Amino acid sequence: MNERVELRIDGLSHDGQGVGRLDGQACFVPGALPGERVAVRLHSRAHRLRLAVLERVLEPSADRRRPPCILADHCGGCSLQHLDDPAQADWKRSRLVETLRRLAHLDPIVAPTLASPQPLGYRNRAIIPLERLPEGPLRAGYYRRGSHRIVNMNRCPVLDPRLDALIAPLKADLEISGWPVDRDLRDGGGLRHLSLRVGHHTGEVLLTLISSHDEFPDLADWAQRWLDRWPTLVGVTLNLQPRPTNTLMGPQTTLVAGRSWLMERFSGLDLRIATDTFFQVHTTQAERVVTLLLAALAAETPGVLVDAYCGIGTFSLPLAAAGWTVHGIERNAEAIRLARINAEINTLTDRARFETANVAEILEARLTGCDALLVDPPRKGLDPTVLRLIRQCPPASLLYLSCDPATLARDLGQLVEGGLYAIASVQPLDFFPQTSHIETLAVLRRTG
CATH class of the missing domain: 2.40.50.140 (Nucleic acid-binding proteins)
Structure with missing residues (x-):
């Protein structure tokens, strides 16, 4: 056709x-x-x-408008570069309003989108697919929209410039190395992705090669060469992902040179972040979430707050620093290890406790005596068991940070059912300019 x-x-x-x-x-x-x-x-x-x-x-x-990236018409990494920034913010709010009405019959007052002060150069992390075609040199880039074909690139304007500047020279070095590149595991395996992460405020950079195996001659020499060339590079690691799945990183990461983590200054605190740590890719907007959380809780005397899906303590620790006694829950054991280290670094161990657990299995016990609950679930939203437990023992304040309007609408509809909670505020934030993604912070108050 x-x-x-x-x-x-x-x-x-x-x-x-x-x-x-x-x-x-x-x-x-x-x-x-x-x-x-x-x-x-x-x-x-x-x-x-x-x-x-x-x-x-x-x-x-x-x-x-004319897209700021010359590859915008082909690369699938961004979908809205042709729409100017104010219109992106307006559309994201409209989409959120429409989704709440259509899926949950909710019509709360939705604030204007908090647009990013950095519509370009904001991403503090990149995981870039690699390939080497038989007829050409090594290629690195994101996938063409709707396909599994790489759009070769040497720069990406949404990346932090300090990461952007590394792409071309690293591509050249990986080409010179002669190491096998086999993203789809068709020819015996090899390099699959290049991962880069930067501390927005500190400038420290981590470099990770994601591969199906660790058989790379002179890898340690190359790693040391990179550390010597770029003073801001603090570590080179190798992540093994031998399975043919859509999960980009595997469970095993080994240190090749330097250290396996970088330091970031976040909302006045020092955070240790590893190569495979979940951390918001837009640091400035994540710090604005902290400000919003503190404002939402400002009228309350700091008490006990449970942070479900707490990660490395990104939001738990600033709330603990503000006087709350925080109990963080996270199923990823490595994230909890870093959360505890971050609590020690910032002398907050007396007010911030963290445990490795499935939220659905442990939340019932933690809600007893809880004054406020913060949830930051994955895109699929809250587990039905979690929703049931919240309704059985509802904290006075519920703060819901969502990355998907559809699952947010579904969950809010259940939380307000029967008048249990009232929606106090809904604040969309643009964490991902040039894309269709949107984050939302919804604040709910128990009515009884």
């Missing part, structure tokens, strides 16, 4: 694709914006929708 038609775009899908109507069916057009009249080529039909390729913008939106 290669039929060419003209189309009026009415809106954006949840992943940032333009959406129009054709013969009563939704038609998805990557790169198109609401209000535009576009020429498209239809290329497939799926269920009750059609997919099309944008060929020409006939009537552009006033919000359209």
